[in-house]
Amino acid sequence: YQGQLKDGWPNGRGITVWADGRIYDGYWSRGVFEGFGTCIWSNGDKYEGEWHDGFAHGKGHYTYANGDCYEGEFFQDKFNGFGAFTY
Numbered sequence: 001y002q003g004q005l006k007d008g009w010p011n012g013r014g015i016t017v018w019a020d021g022r023i024y025d026g027y028w029s030r031g032v033f034e035g036f037g038t039c040i041w042s043n044g045d046k047y048e049g050e051w052h053d054g055f056a057h058g059k060g061h062y063t064y065a066n067g068d069c070y071e072g073e074f075f076q077d078k079f080n081g082f083g084a085f086t087y
Contacts, residue, residue, distance in 0.1 A: 003028070026051065049074065 072083015
């Protein structure tokens, strides 16, 4: 982890690269993703948007490695609400 800390926890803007290749660049609160950020998985999938309590939550854009994408609303890591899926 490289970024801001509070009481020993990631808090504020920061970036983390995990051993499995996943990367998160964005905002943290109490050690979890919170606010706006981008997560890229080792398989090439990417989510850019709002986070709450470590979940994709709010408005965002999810792009699969094959180019398919969903742009719209999320609730706890799931497509939920108004959105559009493009193949």
